[in-house]
Amino acid sequence: MNILVIGRGGREHCLVKKIVESPRVDTVYAAPGNAGMTEAELVSISETDVAELIRFAKTNQVAWTVVGPEVPLMNGIVNQFREAGLAIFGPTEEAARIEGSKAFAKDIMKKYDIPTAxxxxxxxxxxxxxxxxxxxxxxxxxxxxxxxxxxxxxxxxxxxxxxxxxxxxxxxxxxxxxxxxxxxxFLEGEEFSLMAFVHGRNVYPLLPSQDHKRIFDGDTGPNTGGMGAYAPVPHLSHGVIETAIREILEPTANALEKENRSFTGILYAGCIQTQDGPKVIEFNARFGDPETEVVLPLLKNDLIQVLEDVQSGKDPQLTWKDGFCAGVVVSSAGYPGEYQKGNLLPDIKGSHSVIPIYAGVRKEDNQLVSDGGRVFLLSAQGETLEETIESIYNTLQESQVPSTFFYRRDIARKAIRTSVSGYKYTK
Known part of the structure; x- marks a missing residue:
């Protein structure tokens, strides 16, 4: 089958890499994609040009469309694809409002007693x-x-x-x-991200992860789209995650159905573990970025089979690899403020197990150059979180990243210091 991934960032590159693993997939298209997505055929259609995306999906016999970014979801791309008789994975415009309006999300949480600030x-x-x-x-x-x-x-x-x-x-x-x-x-506690495949009242949680949103080491400086992540979260107990599923994800899916906004897609809960238990900081209506880049590589299942199972109301029986996955974002110097584009990317000299996932890049003279704030994420897997993150930082050091780029040097360090030995998350 042919698959269309909508979006251009690291999250979408990760989706492409996961989808091409499926033996059932012939071609993966990315619209518009980026020059680093060598696994996909790039399609020069904007994420928001829904009419043209529908035309392309019909012409190229696309079996499934997977939406990465939030803006097309808020603009009703799922509604329009379904009206055109096309299979698409994501929430409708009505359900996606859980991300599109923080006031709406807070009102839902208040009405249905979902713990939040x-x-x-x-x-x-x-x-x-x-x-x-x-x-x-x-x-x-x-x-x-x-x-x-x-x-x-x-x-x-x-x-x-x-x-x-x-x-x-x-x-x-x-x-x-x-x-x-x-x-x-203001809530004090440990933040974590918890995503789930959702269809109506059916909730199938993914591994928990932790993002690093601030630009500088020690969680200082302005908020960004995310400077790194890792999964699972070794210093949060199994009980905390189970409580978040039971008190946050499942009630939210039920609440949206009761409000005639039934949700199908990825429901993302940005959570914080407080003295009173886990509470919601925010909801997203799609895969998180960069959390997707560290969660999906640990998923054993065929992603396309998962999407089909979820949308048909069948338990996808998610299974996970042992160990950890981590990612460090390399951004343009100056991000999230003003920054230059067009800088030549460093030559990544690490082992084959350290993989770049591209976001803000384009090709110039047949070479990849920067074309955004977050340029690429360097990803690795390992038996322990410490060896996983060390392999990434060793690769970055060997690659001699120039001063035109910037990355945090403390991703996952706190987790390594405070981790609970023997942690393993299972549903």
Whole structure:
């Protein structure tokens, strides 16, 4: 069969690499893809040009379309593909609102007693600022809509919170996404990501993972789309993950069905383990990035078979490799602020087990050069988390990454120091 993957980043490259493993697959198309996706045939159609994507899928007898990024989902690509009689994996526009509006997601959680931080929503910046002054700091300020992972400020002072409100609402840095803000209490604890294949009330969880969102070592500096990740999470117990599935993922799937927004696709819960148990920080309506790059390589199943099973209401019986997978993102220097494009990528000189997954790249004079903020992720698997991450950092050191690029040097270090021996997650 022929498969179409929609998107251009590292998450989509990882999806392509996983799908081509299937013996049932002939050709994988990526629209628009990136120049590093040598496993796929690239199609120069934008992720948001739904009419042209439908035409392409019909012309090329595409059996399944898999949507990577959030914007096409919010714009109703699944609804339109289904109306055209095409098989597509992802939530409808109505279900995808769980990611598209943080205020909507918080209201759902409040209505159905899904554990999350206390919050208020505001469409007036003056009212938002008054609320912040009353509450004090630390406090969390979020643009309501999609902001590419950058619309969140964890403010340590009232002044910082007010500045964040100005950036979102007065300066409109995130456009329409900032017409409303959600202000939350600050939660302390260990963050983790938990994704699941969902179809209606059926929930099939993937391995837990942990992302590193801040640009600099020690979790300092501004938020990014993610500077690295690893899976599973050795310092969170099996009980914590089971509680998150039972109290967060399953009730959310049920809630969306009750609200006539039945969810099919990947439901992503960004969670935090607090003294009161796991709570939701955010929901996404698709595979996380870079979490996908460290979770999918550990999945033993044929991904296409999984999609077919899930969509037909059948348990896909997910099975996992032993050990760990980790990834370190190499970004353009200056990201998430201003950065240069067109820099020649370093020649990766590591072993065959250390694999680059490409994101912001293009070809120039038959060589890969940078074309985005997050350029590529270097991925590896190993028996222990320590040996896995060391193989990545050794490769980066041997490859002599130039100063035009930047990467964190402490991905997974905290987990290695605090891990629970003998950890193994099984559903």
């Amino acid at each position: 206390k919050y208020e929503s505001f469409s007036s910046s003056d009212e938002a600022k008054t609320y912040v002054k009353d509450q004090g700091a630390p406090i969390v300020i979020k643009a309501d809509g999609l902001a590419a992972g950058k619309g969140v400020t964890v403010a340590t002072s009232v002044e910082e919170a007010i500045e964040a409100i100005d950036i979102i609402m007065e300066q409109s840095q995130f456009g329409d996404a900032g017409k409303e803000v959600v202000i939350e209490e």
